[in-house]
Amino acid sequence: MPSIEFRNICQYICNDVNLMVTDKELLVLLGHNGAGKTTLLNIVAGFIDYRGSVLLDGVPIDKIPANKRGIGYVSQNLDLFPHLTVADNVGYGLRASKQHTEPEVADRVNELLDMVRITHLAARYPRSLSGGEKQRVALARAIAPSPRVLLLDEPLSGLDTQTSKYLRVELRRIQHKLGITTMYVTHDLNEAEEVADRIAVIDKGRIEQVGRPEEVFFYPASRMVSDFVGTPNILDCAYCHNLGNGIVEVDCGGLPIIVPHDGNLVKRIALFPRDIYISDAPPPGPGVNRFVGRITSIKDTREGVRLEVKAGDNRLIAEVPHHIFEDMDLAVGKKVHLIMKLRRIRVYEDKNL
């Protein structure tokens, strides 16, 4: 399967995009609505005009029309042909290529329906399918003509959380099995982290950062990326003392914090502002992951009140819901107690050690 390379791509929203999707990789384009994610897919598919060059396996495809590029494409709406049965939808690309006899088409369709586990739906029409079933049909249809690369534009966006989670795993399984280079668009960070080999964060038509999911999360390259992933508190860890049972004690700017780990050296930890609890009285229970700090600033936001608290050498951001803030009589300079929930702490481990 070939690599996809964007060279100096400019198109309305996109601004000099350079990006490389390597062979057999699943790269997620992550960004807000209107960031230019779908535009990049449309450029690879050949649906829109652009300046710059797109290369598949090092060969420019800019002059090749969309129907000759050999691209598998699943749109956000899935766009299953409503007048064709599931089997005919899946076989559409094979028939369009005119390179297969009818028995060959039938065999390939059966093979794909089996792969996405919907053989029993072959004779049904799309209107009678559930969201998850439609997604499977769309995927089978896109990969039926053995495309060179696969483009998925928010394919799970219309599904309920449970189905979406299940299908992410399925999708990853199929992508691994086929070893097909894939670009996957989403605005959901969790979805991106679950499916991606690498994530490219895009904002206003510019690639802000490209990296493995944990790199993007723990080493955000810009304020935008940090905000996009939820503005977590990221703390460097100075030493790492193994306590057994999958937990270690790390020192982060003078705070001894207990965190879970996979047996490697913990380099950084991250905790979302909403996962640091604030109390004006000493909290009950053991003193693990409980610290004392002083409020250095207070900022009102739509989600809640954000407090900057100095604890040890760290300046931590904690988020308190509006109604709780009003009950607590908090002010700048006031001493507060911080509680970090063990299960909510995310760790970045150095897997090379």
Place this chain on the structure above:
Amino acid sequence: MKRLSRIKLGWGILPIVIFLVVWEIVARLNLAPGQFLFPPFSVVVVEFYHLTANGVLGDSFLSSLSRVLIGFCTGSLAGIGMGVLMGWKEIANKALNPIFSLLYPIPALGWLPLLMLWLGVNEALPITIIFICSFFPVLYNTITGVKNVDQGYVKTARALGASDRRILTTVVIPLALPNIFTGLRLEAGMAWRVIIAAEMVAIPTGIGALMMKAESLIRIDIIIVCLIVLAVMCLSFEKFFAYMEERLTRQWR
């Protein structure tokens, strides 16, 4: 299930039966003013039998039917063809739409004087009138149908490797069928209404002409026979296309 549909059919026919019975009674009891202008239903039935037996009704009916079929089929096919072209290729739409927009509002019968001079009074005249009558509504319904096909389907088909022609024949036209059939259904009945009017005004044969002859002889029963034939044909044509639409699109709509 069968019994249920029989009951439903019975309820559909009942008002018609009551209407015919009331008609017969009113006419027989001379309740309507100007009674010779209002023959009982039974007299109309007898006249229907006579006209059928002596072949007058059959000949007139076949004349009208052949005109409607030829005019309607050619007009509809031309409308579908042109509509697909104009809906699919914007340049064709831009070039032709201004002309058709000017011609469309002219009622089909409005062409009659001009066509009588251009074509003369022969079979080409009513067929051309029906052609015009069928062409425009089918054209505009087809354009709407083709344009309304979601571009997402077109993009998807293209990504799957389909050529423009294949996309047109396997995606766009099938998805435009409901709109095309709406045009056909509406115009199938309209073609009968127009042919009768044309035959009454200008053509010496056909159901319309038979009605005009009956009018001059004050044969109300013959006029009513013709009107019933007309009503049945309008209804049958409309139902036929409604049935075809249902048959071709029911599974996936």
